[in-house]
Amino acid sequence: MIPSAARQGGANATACQSQSTNASVIPWAPQAACNTICSTVTPCDAQNITTATITGRGANPTRDPPAAQGQQIAVAxxxxxxxxxxxxxxxxxxDAHKMPILVANVVDGPGSAVDVHWQDVIQRAADANKTVLGYVRTGYLGISDQKFQTRLGLGGLADWAAQIEEDVDMWYALYGDRIGGIFFDEGWPNCGDENEHVNLYKYINAYTKRAHPGAYTVLNPGSPMAACFEDSMDTLLxxxxxxxAYLNHxxxxxxxxxxxRKLWHIVYxxxxxxxxxxxxxxNERGAGFLQLxxxxxxxxxxxxxxxxxxQSMLNAIRGGSLLIADAVDWGSGGAAGGVADLTVVSSDDTSATLSWTAATNAQGYYVYMDDRLVASIxxxxxxxxxxSLVSGSRFTGYVCAxxxxxxxxxASNQVTVITKSLVPDGQTVIQA
Known part of the structure; x- marks a missing residue:
């Protein structure tokens, strides 16, 4: 889902990039007793439209679902x-029972200050028992052909993780508990070598739920996803x-x-x-959430x-409730060792790059600036x-596994981060 005109078609492009250049057959068996569905996936055309030939249809895995699992409307x-x-x-x-989810997007995310108009509708929606999700870009993790970069002009996995977590926390800092969760857009749908990409999304999901208990999470690649993603977020678009395309391709x-309730489809x-x-x-395709x-x-x-x-949509569905998983517990494996050799690789007026040596038994790293947690990777x-560092300032940084x-x-050794000061002519100087 790409609100910026400069990124139109990004989700479709992702679906195309996940395909082989040769036609392939994807078997799909909704239940063990179902007939097999085979979709012949052909290379994308110039418009990046995914095409498929449906050769059969299996039994409906969600026929006569429990009341909580009835179809619901989710609105971007x-x-x-x-x-x-x-x-x-x-x-x-x-009716919040039938339309429980609304996605808020101030400006490709939360922005940096409270917008009073968005604040008003977010508060009123929450008071009406709607779950308002804050929009956060994940930029296909910088992997897609577009090679999206973060606001700092970087494209690495850690760079995207840092920006994503910053935006998640900013939604809650600006709008408080009226935010009911996060809508992670531009999701990359491939597992990655040794599940590197899906594990990063799982890590971000766990970070969100630990930092903001009760958060409902959605990941949107806008295309089919591998099975490794099933537990990566509460719902997958x-x-x-x-x-x-929905009828024929x-x-x-x-x-x-x-x-x-794991699946959400948008059809325009x-x-x-x-x-x-x-x-x-x-319903036959197992999508519990719809936006038409x-x-x-x-x-x-x-x-x-x-x-x-x-009203035609609302009258045709049963409604239900959200399925919100708890944060995954940190695993076993022993106490983490200390982080060593923390260094400041570089810095400018608003950012700094830190590097360190891996610690034993580490399941993740917390990065601190002036005793404030600023990233978890x-x-x-x-x-x-x-x-998002203040220009012309000094910070004390350290890392814990x-x-x-x-x-x-x-904790690691402490390092001093000095950001450059901006001067009127646009140049920068380093504080002595």
């Missing part, structure tokens, strides 16, 4: 509340294309979740008369369909760039 509500307050009034008023995951360019058919098809709209590209998320359209990473049970090992 990228409508500016200042420009269309009436749309937000409607979103807030709709695995389809984000138009009506024709749908590519399923090669696994089926135990609970339909759907007429009101086709709502029932799409909801039925989504009659809007279309280039941005199908900047308007809310008329009330009759939304997996044990596979031993270098990170910290941003996290071991069995989440206990921190002894």
């Amino acid at each position: 509500s990228y409508i500016n509340p200042l420009s269309d307050p009436a749309a937000w009034d409607r979103l807030i008023q709709y 695995t389809f984000e294309q138009g009506y024709n 749908y590519v399923p995951n090669n696994w089926t979740p135990q609970d339909p 360019n759907v007429t009101e008369s086709a709502i029932g058919d799409v909801l039925t098809l989504a 709209t009659n809007d279309d590209l280039p941005n199908p998320y900047d308007t809310l369909p008329e009330d009759s359209y939304v 997996p044990s596979s990473m031993t270098e990170i760039t910290i941003g 996290v071991g069995e049970g989440g206990k921190e090992g002894s």
